[in-house]
Amino acid sequence: MPDRPMIQIAGVSKAYGSFKALDDATLTIREGEFFSLLGPSGCGKTTLLRMIAGFDTPTEGTIAIDGQPMDGIPANRRPTNMVFQSYAIFPHLNVDQNVAYGLKRLKLGAAEERRRVDEALAQVSLSGLGKRGATELSGGQRQRVALARALVMRPKVLLLDEPLSALDKKLREQMQVELRRLQQAVGITFVLVTHDQYEALGMSDRIAVMFGGRIAQVAAPSQIYQRPVNRQVADFLGGMNFIRANVVETNGTAITVETAGFGRVKTEKPSGFNDETRETTLGIRPERLRVLWDDAKAKHEIAGTIVDRHYFGEITHFIVDVPGFEKTLSVSESNNFGADDLPVGAPVRLGYDPDALVALAD
């Protein structure tokens, strides 16, 4: 059944004294989905994950998993399993014993237990390392053991608490691909907590971006990246140029704003936009502005002067001063076409697609 809800979070809050770690979160995570909770540290994402797992209890609201309300159900009786940030590999047990830890209680019999442990180890490419002691594993191997130990329980939901943050960059990128492949192979709902936007964008079906205990936006990665609802979300998911804009008119789901340079732009109205507001922000990603060479033309273009440039290998970042803008624009241009030759002080024309302009709530 497609789009069947797996986790239903309804009005969940978590308060520690007067501090609200999570404030009125409502969210539905679908069956078989790779879902990410993305945000800076302290945004409440780990709190939410721990409440799904049953380690923390909501102050208000309810969480249901596969239709079953989880109120009062402790972590050991929930159909969820977790990969901990520290991996929490039992140091006094070897790899096999770690993976079989939860199976012991199910009393499957030695043969079936063996079979499931081997299957889980094969899933994470650790076959043959079963007798290795927990203290003799590398960081990447510990992570795989933690994964196998959780997957072997065949949970309805696998929870991952920053599982890649302890790995170095190369290994992290490799594991992103593997995690995604694994999730598609087993078809289990994955809920990932991360503060790394590339991790979330690259692996997830959908992302919830969180700030200060609140969920700011829930959408697919491309939607989140291209049409962020506010400046905070836009900023967290990579660089964006922000331009002050006057609101000309609002009409249902559309909004028309006016700025110097870009002129009048009609675009989608951000959710929760207050129609009384007269001023807002228009945003455009640096890579959606492109340098127009020589006499190349674009349907929409603005002109300015290069005031600074930063070379990054595959791309060059230009800082462009546009008359009428309070701040300079950032432009990122591929070096395929010799953009690295443009000197500081040169006049430049920038082409853009009006669809790339987003109106943002502040």
Add this chain to the structure above:
Amino acid sequence: MTAAAERSGAASAHRIRRGTLLRSEQAQGIALISPTFLYALILLVAPVLVVIAHSFWTQDFLTIDRTFTLEQYRIALTEPIYRDLLARSLYISLTVSILTVFLAYPIAYYISFHGGAHKSLWLFVITIPFWTSYLLRVMSWKVILGYNGVLNSGLMGLGIIDEPSTSFLYNTNAVIITLTHAWAAFAVLPIFVSLEKVDRTLLEAAKDLGDGPIRSFLRVTLPLTLPGVISALLIVMIPTVGDYVTPKLVGGKDGVMIATAIETQFKRGANWPLGAALSVITMTVVTVMAASIVFVIRQAGRRVR
């Protein structure tokens, strides 16, 4: 019932459950520590309160007269013998604590800065004698310093002295030497811990800014390890003031300390109130002395910078 009402009902039920959980974190902690806490309360606090109470009563042959009086304190503070014993106990504990810290600092420094991979082995080697019987260690000093002891027989064998000297044993110095030896490890540990906490880059910074090894030690290391020095001083000073074994075994007449007087009042003299008053006075005076030393060191520490 509307959906909203239902939800708020559920929410308030949650609030109640969460409340009990919060209390239960507090309650679990308290419940878990309470056996140990109650044990210390019943066997430490209560008895000490009883001692303090006794110090305000009087001994009436075999019974205790429970009328409030300061008579015991008057006796304890005016009788020359008690004043002398108290003064000597304070002098000895002060000297011993300063000596142990003085001797312990370089060794703690050595282990922390030059101990390399063997830090914990060094610490183990240094603490081992401390764990072994205190009584036996004091006894071995008696064997060393005695009239027929190791030191005398050794010195005579070397021809340095002609007849055994009686000046080694049974005096205040013998007590000081023995106690300094006995408490050595106790002083090394806190100093070592505070030295370990010193960020090594601070010393490099001091060097970079032109300080030599001695100046950077005086201006950076020493001030940063003062807390360790202070706790080492206290942890030696307070227990040694009431030491009983050492003065008994190696102190002789000149080395008697206040603990002997306290013991006499509780055992043979059977004057509990006087013994109690002596105990209370000893504790109070040593606390005041310790507090003032902490104050002086902190002031001095501020000056160095």
Add this chain to the structure above:
Amino acid sequence: MSRILSRWLTVYAFLYIVFLYLPVIFLPIFSVNTSAVPQFPLAGFTSKWYVELPKTPALLDAAWNSLIVGLCAAVLSTILGICAARAVTRYRFRGRTVASGLIMAPLVLPEIILAVSLLIVILSLGLQLSLFTVILGHVLICIPYSVTVLNAGFEGFDRSLEEASADLGETAFGTFRRVTLPMVAPAIISSLLVSFTISLDEFIIAFFLAGTEVTLPVYIWGQLRFAARLPGVLALGTLLLVGSFILLSFAEIMRRRAQRRIQMGGAIA
């Protein structure tokens, strides 16, 4: 300059070790000396002082008493220490500092004060002085050491290990049995050994609270009055030293093992 300093420091360190161990070394040396008077030059080698030890009934009684007191004190102080260390390292609660401060207080009080205050209370309540009263006192002074050893064992214990166990379906009791206990077992053994050794060597409290049933140190104290019995005391003392040394070495090994486990469990990479 700094190299000269560090060379002198090394020399000092070795002199310090000599200072610490030299007095203690004389006990075994004179315990195998033929002469009853401990002085140089040594008269000759003998093991007679050791052979005589088991022939002294009072000594055997004292040794038996010490064993009972030591075992009881070690077990009780370790149990109470586990409660306190677990509470302090696991839970945040009001009154934590005060409670642990009080529990550690016997460490910095003159033992004579502890001894006489317990003596007053026990006698005022009309109780008999016995091994039981010694145990009460020993537990009190052993608890701070137990708590210190156990705190080190429990601290840095990655809480997510217990959460991982619960997450994998294990109950609270099962988690304690399968994860917590194996992880902290070395610390518990270390605490048992350390408190047993402290009780075995403790004199003042036993001296005040023992009544007619004496422990080994109190027995030794009684023997010290008789110069002729000194070699026997030296032999007994040597045995006690060796025993303590073995127990403590074992405790140290356990403590290190506990630390390694905790570090590996808590390590992120």
